[in-house]
Amino acid sequence: xxxxxxxxxxxxxxxxxxxxxxxxxxxxxxxxxxxxxxxxxxxxxxxxxxxxxxxxxxxxxxxxxxxxxxxxxxxxxxxxxxxxxxxxxxxxxxxxxxxxxxxxxxxxxxxxxxxxxxxxxxxxxxxxxxxxxxxxxxxxxxxxxxxxxxxxxxxxxxxxxxxxxxxxxxxxxxxxxxxxxxxxxxxxxxxxxxxxxxxxxxxxxxxxxxxxxxxxxxxxxxxxxxxxxxxxxxxxxxxxxxxxxxxxxxxxxxxxxxxxxxxxxxxxxxxxxxxxxxxxxxxxxxxxxxxxxxxxxxxxxxxxxxxxxxxxxxxxxxxxxx
Amino acid sequence: xxxxxxxxxxxxxxxxxxxxxxxxxxxxxxxxxxxxxxxxxxxxxxxxxxxxxxxxxxxxxxxxxxxxxxxxxxxxxxxxxxxxxxxxxxxxxxxxxxxxxxxxxxxxxxxxxxxxxxxxxxxxxxxxxxxxxxxxxxxxxxxxxxxxxxxxxxxxxxxxxxxxxxxxxxxxxxxxxxxxxxxxxxxxxxxxxxxxxxxxxxxxxxxxxxxxxxxxxxxxxxxxxxxxxxxxxxxxxxxxxxxxxxxxxxxxxxxxxxxxxxxxxxxxxxxxxxxxxxxxxxxxxxxxxxxxxxxxxxxxxxxxxxxxxxxxxxxxxxxxxxxxxxxx
Numbered sequence: 001x002x003x004x005x006x007x008x009x010x011x012x013x014x015x016x017x018x019x020x021x022x023x024x025x026x027x028x029x030x031x032x033x034x035x036x037x038x039x040x041x042x043x044x045x046x047x048x049x050x051x052x053x054x055x056x057x058x059x060x061x062x063x064x065x066x067x068x069x070x071x072x073x074x075x076x077x078x079x080x081x082x083x084x085x086x087x088x089x090x091x092x093x094x095x096x097x098x099x100x101x102x103x104x105x106x107x108x109x110x111x112x113x114x115x116x117x118x119x120x121x122x123x124x125x126x127x128x129x130x131x132x133x134x135x136x137x138x139x140x141x142x143x144x145x146x147x148x149x150x151x152x153x154x155x156x157x158x159x160x161x162x163x164x165x166x167x168x169x170x171x172x173x174x175x176x177x178x179x180x181x182x183x184x185x186x187x188x189x190x191x192x193x194x195x196x197x198x199x200x201x202x203x204x205x206x207x208x209x210x211x212x213x214x215x216x217x218x219x220x221x222x223x224x225x226x227x228x229x230x231x232x233x234x235x236x237x238x239x240x241x242x243x244x245x246x247x248x249x250x251x252x253x254x255x256x257x258x259x260x261x262x263x264x265x266x267x268x269x270x271x272x273x274x275x276x277x278x279x280x281x282x283x284x285x286x287x288x289x290x291x292x293x294x295x296x297x298x299x300x301x302x303x304x305x306x307x308x309x310x311x312x313x314x315x316x317x318x319x320x321x322x
Numbered sequence: 323x324x325x326x327x328x329x330x331x332x333x334x335x336x337x338x339x340x341x342x343x344x345x346x347x348x349x350x351x352x353x354x355x356x357x358x359x360x361x362x363x364x365x366x367x368x369x370x371x372x373x374x375x376x377x378x379x380x381x382x383x384x385x386x387x388x389x390x391x392x393x394x395x396x397x398x399x400x401x402x403x404x405x406x407x408x409x410x411x412x413x414x415x416x417x418x419x420x421x422x423x424x425x426x427x428x429x430x431x432x433x434x435x436x437x438x439x440x441x442x443x444x445x446x447x448x449x450x451x452x453x454x455x456x457x458x459x460x461x462x463x464x465x466x467x468x469x470x471x472x473x474x475x476x477x478x479x480x481x482x483x484x485x486x487x488x489x490x491x492x493x494x495x496x497x498x499x500x501x502x503x504x505x506x507x508x509x510x511x512x513x514x515x516x517x518x519x520x521x522x523x524x525x526x527x528x529x530x531x532x533x534x535x536x537x538x539x540x541x542x543x544x545x546x547x548x549x550x551x552x553x554x555x556x557x558x559x560x561x562x563x564x565x566x567x568x569x570x571x572x573x574x575x576x577x578x579x580x581x582x583x584x585x586x587x588x589x590x591x592x593x594x595x596x597x598x599x600x601x602x603x604x605x606x607x608x609x610x611x612x613x614x615x616x617x618x619x620x621x622x623x624x625x626x627x628x629x630x631x632x633x634x635x636x637x638x639x640x641x642x643x644x645x646x647x648x649x650x
Contacts (some may be wrong), residue, residue, distance in 0.1 A: 010588065012395070042514035066523065156605055186381035191585035191601035213515065216587040243589055257519035259548035264567065267547075270519040274484055 003030040003070075004207050005172060010067035010077075011054045012046075021278045023062065025231040033174065034205040036198075036266040038218030038239065040254075041195070043230035044275055047211045048293040050228070054209070055094050072174065075308040090120045099160035103151035109163055110148030118165050135166040140196055158189035166253075167274045172204060177210045177244040194221055215254060219243055227251050230276055230286035237310030238269070247305060247312035247319070250287045285315065326369035327535050328422070328503050333362040335388050360609050362388040364559040365402070367636075370503070375529065375536040377550030377567065379381060379543055381582075384604060387507055390539045392507040394424045395565060406503070410604035420450050423496035427508035429488030433480040433495075440476030440492040443495045448612040452500060470524060486517035490524065497528065504529075505537045510545060526571065547571050555579045558609060558617040561636055565643035574648040575643065577622045578602070606644050624649045 007132050012024035031037055041047040047297040054069060054132040056076065066218045071092065076084070088094075096102045104112055105153040114125070115134035121219040129148065136144035152160055161181060168176050178197075182190040198221055201208045212218050218225055219239050226236040227250065245250045255261055256269035276282060282289055288298035293316040304310045305319075335360040343356045363385040370376045370393075380386045391397035392404055395411030395418075404411055411419045426432040433442055440462045447453040455462050463473035469490040480488055489509060496504060509525070510518040526549065529536060540546050546553060547567055554564040556574065563576040574580045581602035604621040607613055613620055619629040628648050636646040 025485060042516060158605060186606070187543070187585045188381060188582060188602040189605065192603075193589070194587065195601055214587065215515075216589050219589050220587040254515055255589075256543065256588070259514045259519075259522065260544040262548065264548050264550075265526065267523050268519040270523055271516040272520075274486060275514070 002032075004033045004035075004072060005031040005084045006068075006070040007054070008068045008070075010053060012049050012058055012062060013063040013065045016061055016279075018060075019279045022060075022231050022281065024053060025277060027067070027231075027233055029226060029233065029236065031120060031175070031207050031209065034201065035224065036201055036208045036210060036222045038222030038225040039209055039211045039228065040213065040215055040218050042254075042275055043232075046227040046231040046278075047228050048179055051094070051179050051209065051211050055088055055092055055177055057094075059121075062172055073155070083184055086120075089116060089168075089173075089292075092175045092177065093172050093173040094179045095164050095168050095173070095176065096177040097183055099157065099164045099184075100152070102164060103160060105152055108149050108151055109155070113163075113170065114147070116170050120171055120247075130171060132166075135169050136163065138169065138200065139163075139166045140192065143224070156189075157194065157250060158185050159198040160198075161193060164229055165193070165200075169200065169204075169206075173206060175207045175209070176201075177209045177211070178263065180213070181216065183212070183214070190217070197221065215243065215258065216260065223249075227254070230281060231284065232313060233296070233311075234287065234314070235312045237307075241310065247307070247310065247317040248287075248314050249291050249293050249316070249318065253290075260282060261315060285313075296313060325372045327372045327407055328537070328616050329369040329405050330389070330399075331403045331405065332367050332451075333363060333389070333392055333399040333404060334361065334365055335385075335392060335397065336361050336400045336590075337380075346590060356610075358610050361612075362559055362609065363392070363399075366556075366561055367402075368554060368561065368564065370535055370537055373533060373535055374551040375549055377553040378537060378539045378556065379541065379546045379548035379553060379582075380556035381541060381606060383558075383609060384556040385609075386539050386556050388540075389556070390424075390505050390537060393537055395419060395423075396424065397424050404590055420446070420452075420499050421501055422502035422503045422505060424505045424507065425489070425492050425496050427511050429485060429492050429512070432444060432492055433488060435480050438477055439483075439491045442480075443476075443490065443498050446495065446499045448578060450499070450500075460500065465498050466491075467636055468497075468528070469494045471519075484517075485513055489513065489521050490618065493524065493528070497532065498557045501534070503535045503537070505539070507539045508541065511540065511542065517523070518545070519641050525549065543571075543583065555582070558607065558612055560617065560646065561644065562618065562646045563644065564636075565641070569643060575639075575645055576647050577624050577650065578618050581621075615650050616646075 008028045010024055010027040012019040014023055039047045053064055064077050110132060114128050117128040117131055132147040132148060141147055141162055160316055182193050210222055222239050225239045225242050226233045229250050235251045255273035260269050271290050276286055284299040285302040288294040297315045302313045302315050305314060305317045338359040339357055348355050363522055366389055378386045385581045392399050398415055406419060443462045443465055444458040448455055448458055462476050466473045466475060471490055512522050538549050550567045553567045553570045554561050557578050565577045574583055585601050602621050615631050616629040618632050619625040634646045636644050639645055
């Protein structure tokens with residue numbers, strides 16, 4: 001199967017007064033049509049900037065320094081803004097974390113969705129409204145047609161996120177990038193949306209990049225997972241394999257940090273220290289200062305360890321468990 | 323209950339909206355202004371036993387923080403009473419005990435940005451005479467090292483710390499008052515997973531060393547399971563199930579508890595395990611107009627006519643679990 005999206009050696013840096021923040025450093029991956037990819041990491045790991053880079057939304061002082069993003073054979077890095085706008089919202093769509101901040105509070109849901117329809121030449125107003133209503137119904141909003149005249153504040157958080165997802169789905173995109181779309185929601189609402197997303201992706205054959213800090217959410221949704229740390233993808237592979245026998249000590253540490261993985265009341269196997277500042281990364285492996293397996297070798301750039309379908313960036317991968 | 327140190331007796335808390343100048347003008351012009359009070363907590367009774375950790379879980383808006391604030395003695399109930407070893411922790415609107423301390427969710431908002439953290443930690447103990455001004459630096463240094471921070475950090479300001487470090491400061495500040503009861507309101511909700519594990523470990527360790535009694539409030543079911551002896555599940559201002567953590571988690575009996583536990587994404591370690599979400603349908607009703615009867619009935623798969631008309635009381639079952647359901 002040919003890949004829908006191919007990212008190679010992507011580097012996105014922010015040129016701030018304090019120095020160069022290497023938010024995304026040499027990220028490479030491929031995504032097939034219809035595939036669900038989970039992108040996991042803690043705050044500041046570069047997962048959101050990776051998503052923004054793909055859809056061309058990195059603002060100054062940040063920019064893509066080098067690398068290539070090929071979408072359906074077309075190079076996106078260096079694409080003129082006007083060309084990018086033709087793709088964005090049409091063939092690649094994005095769902096953001098906070099639906100209260102991404103919806104315009106003074107426009108009705110219908111108006112906002114119409115704007116998205118017309119941005120890509122959506123035909124008559126009647127047809128646009130029909131499309132909007134049908135898409136809202138697909139994401140589980142009852143009485144969708146009458147809800148088009150409502151304002152965002154009349155919706156609950158879960159319903160607003162459904163509106164955002166519906167807006168992303170309007171043009172039947174080939175790729176949706178969802179950045180922490182359920183983080184702001186309660187678990188019962190999150191479960192509803194996860195179930196719906198999984199079904200929508202399956203029905204429409206849309207590829208999905210699901211950015212999240214929550215391993216459990218990703219494991220219940222994604223086919224493949226990529227773990228980011230300090231701007232790099234430190235491990236990737238099929239979700240169940242990576243979670244069952246991680247190669248990278250950081251992935252192992254993240255899993256052991258979850259209370260769900262320990263016996264109640266037992267001490268959790270914590271990772272010492274905290275994430276390094278992206279302004280002053282240690283030389284070599286950025287995880288080395290927190291890693292129990294680190295030695296002198298880790299002061300040099302870690303090599304890629306590859307197993308069939310899997311990859312880890314480590315001098316001392318947990319091979320025994322694999 | 324024997325050994326109850328902190329208890330709530332049929333507490334209810336209502337919040338009445340303030341009438342602003344704008345509202346007055348709108349009212350004078352004949353517009354409608356919503357002045358209905360919101361009942362955040364309704365008729366809740368519970369007791370925290372000496373030495374235990376009681377977990378309080380529920381989704382946003384269920385009243386868990388309001389209940390926590392009443393139990394912490396920083397919010398007066400509209401009805402009912404809170405008792406700390408038999409005495410009221412508040413007089414009027416003022417807290418009159420130091421035996422309960424609180425750790426809040428957001429360590430960015432709960433620490434004074436203009437105070438050095440050494441001053442923040444020492445302020446309470448000095449004001450209450452637990453510590454002299456001269457002895458304060460030593461006391462601060464001891465607490466900082468107990469929560470895993472460098473004692474030299476006492477001279478720093480909150481903005482110089484990461485979220486996890488700030489939460490350690492907040493814990494040190496609470497514990498420096500030598501409380502018997504610690505109320506933790508979402509203490510790890512804003513932290514990354516690896517930092518969350520560090521803070522949970524610190525909490526478990528200090529709780530044991532100091533013999534603390536705790537009320538631990540969180541929306542995260544796995545965190546609550548990890549630290550709690552007993553768990554209370556809240557829905558729309560009421561407790562629907564309360565029992566031993568192991569029982570509530572392995573054999574939940576209230577349909578809401580069952581649905582909530584089903585909704586939590588689990589780590590799928592087995593690739594063949596199909597996604598088996600059975601999410602709770604619908605959304606949380608508005609606390610402004612709670613449904614009649616059992617407040618969960620519009621979302622409950624087991625609801626019958628009885629549930630629509632009559633509210634099930636919270637009653638003790640044979641194994642000691644408290645349940646508010648006609649059909650469980």
